[in-house]
Amino acid sequence: MSSATIIVTFKVIHGKKIWLKKLLEETLNETRGFDGCLSLEVFYEKKTNSYIAIEKWQSVSHYDKYLEWRIQTGIEKVLNPLLDGGWKNVLDNIKKFEGPEQV
Numbered sequence: 001m002s003s004a005t006i007i008v009t010f011k012v013i014h015g016k017k018i019w020l021k022k023l024l025e026e027t028l029n030e031t032r033g034f035d036g037c038l039s040l041e042v043f044y045e046k047k048t049n050s051y052i053a054i055e056k057w058q059s060v061s062h063y064d065k066y067l068e069w070r071i072q073t074g075i076e077k078v079l080n081p082l083l084d085g086g087w088k089n090v091l092d093n094i095k096k097f098e099g100p101e102q103v
Contacts, residue, residue, distance in 0.1 A: 003038060006055040006063050007095040011048060011084040020082045024051060027075075031055075034069070036062025049084075060096050067094075 012020050024042060032040050038056040045052055057063040076087035083089060 002099055004057045004060045004063060005097040005099070006053075006057060006060075007097075008053040008055070008090060009093050010051040010053070010079070010082075010090060012050060013082060013084050014049065016082045017044075017049065020051060020079075023078065023082065028053075031066065034066045037066065060098060063096065 010020060028040060028042065031037060036058040038058060040053060040055045043052045043054070055063070079090070080086040
């Protein structure tokens with residue numbers, strides 16, 4: 001079975017970076033401990049004022065179960081005040097890759 005790579009972008013509202021960073025620090029340990037999460041790294045892109053999470057999961061299905069749990073536990077209400085475009089923008093821009101492809 002091949003793993004999946006997930007890329008999630010959190011575009012920060014101007015002036016809210018410190019608050020989003022604190023929230024990510026508090027919540028991402030839960031993500032790292034979730035069934036199927038193999039690794040998770042977060043980068044900050046100054047040019048776009050965005051945090052980028054690059055995650056490795058056992059499968060896209062494992063990630064989808066995690067994402068459903070996050071939605072059910074109210075992550076939208078917590079993130080909306082901090083994100084440009086809100087939680088909907090995050091969901092609309094999640095990248096899910098199976099693989100890698102042999103090319």
